Amino acid sequence: MDDYLKAILELGGAEEATVSTKALAERLAVRNASVTGMLQKLAAQRPLLVLYEKHRGVRLTAAGKRRAWELVRHHRLLELFLHDVLKYSWDEVHEEAERLEHFISERFEDRVAAILGDPETDPHGHLIPAKHEAGIYREEVILPDWPLQVRAVISSVFDRNAASLRELERLGLLPGVALAVEKNSNSSLVVRVESRGAFTRLDRDLANCILVAAS
Amino acid sequence: MDDYLKAILELGGAEEATVSTKALAERLAVRNASVTGMLQKLAAQRPLLVLYEKHRGVRLTAAGKRRAWELVRHHRLLELFLHDVLKYSWDEVHEEAERLEHFISERFEDRVAAILGDPETDPHGHLIPAKHEAGIYREEVILPDWPLQVRAVISSVFDRNAASLRELERLGLLPGVALAVEKNSNSSLVVRVESRGAFTRLDRDLANCILVAAS
């Protein structure tokens, strides 16, 4: 159930849009029918966690949002902890955090946050929500949607694909790095990384993993 | 299933004695019937993890022992990690470790061990088995069975009762502490703690939590 709440939160995005059965099924790697079943179970929970209307999708209630953001906080704290303390590489943290986020206690959460000094972002640049609070959304867009020749700073990267993360690291495309898009074609982008001055070609899939914001 | 393997290991002790359904049910806080069901499932696993004969109890095979010791290693590493790194008090570590031991990856295990410098004992004095190896059993006896007036060193303490642990800590009865039993009655023991020189009265339940060895 936790997984569903988190997925609804993440798929709904900043607008908290209604999320479809199909989108949830894809994200959670289960069948549509399983999602329907689970949504019905979730909708029967008291206190109410989701608003679900048949054939119309699902949204989180305030209580559902609280729970989901708590999981996101767990996840991002764990990622940073695994990276900074246990010396995981940044492509290794997601999978372990995804598993452990469900099982750590409040005490664990608090101690990790304390050790890390109440950090603001995880290794992929995502904001770590404050305890008991909803996360905030940054203004960021995927790199292919950024205008040409305009300075941008990488705000975060997609964390669910280890191979892409390794590639990004190899290319020095980490959160905080400034760049500009020189060319944006169907199949690839050419970017200039400010600190290096060098031009780099990124295929579309990789470019889609990069979120940028104005500097 | 993991819980059952670990319980069989721990209840079997150094002699690797056959473990009864009832003993398992008590340790795992489930009903006898549930244990019988689970033992049948375990006995049907390939590779074979347990030797189970109806009405005669259960023992671990070599493969079952490997798995169980791995869990014990996870548990004890986690306890030390929670204590030393996350600053848990020693009465708080057991519960969290008991939950997390099932979910950490091999990588997590290895990194924790590395950070802690391949430690030998957990906060309660229990030996941490080496990776991929069976644990070894120390010669230790519970304090009430130790002869009067003979110097003993606390080798380990029972870790499953937080209140007792807090009491032991308050009394300075930690692993490594030397003491002698002055008086051993039905209801309590009087011990002299070497470093303090002071006498302390322990009720029987508390004394049973303390395992000692010759210095």
Next chain:
DNA sequence: ATACGGAATTAGCCATACCTAAATAGTAAA
């Protein structure tokens, strides 16, 4: 040798969360 009592097992259920296959609802195009 037998009867008793506790330990263990069987039989039959429950809940969770997944699955496939079949039926239905909603939407967009003809």
Next chain:
DNA sequence: TTTACTATTTAGGTATGGCTAATTCCGTAT
């Protein structure tokens, strides 16, 4: 407006690991 496609839901089944109640086994004490 009807058709056709796709999303969604329903129906019915699986595995895991619990449960209670009823039965059976085993060892001890008579």
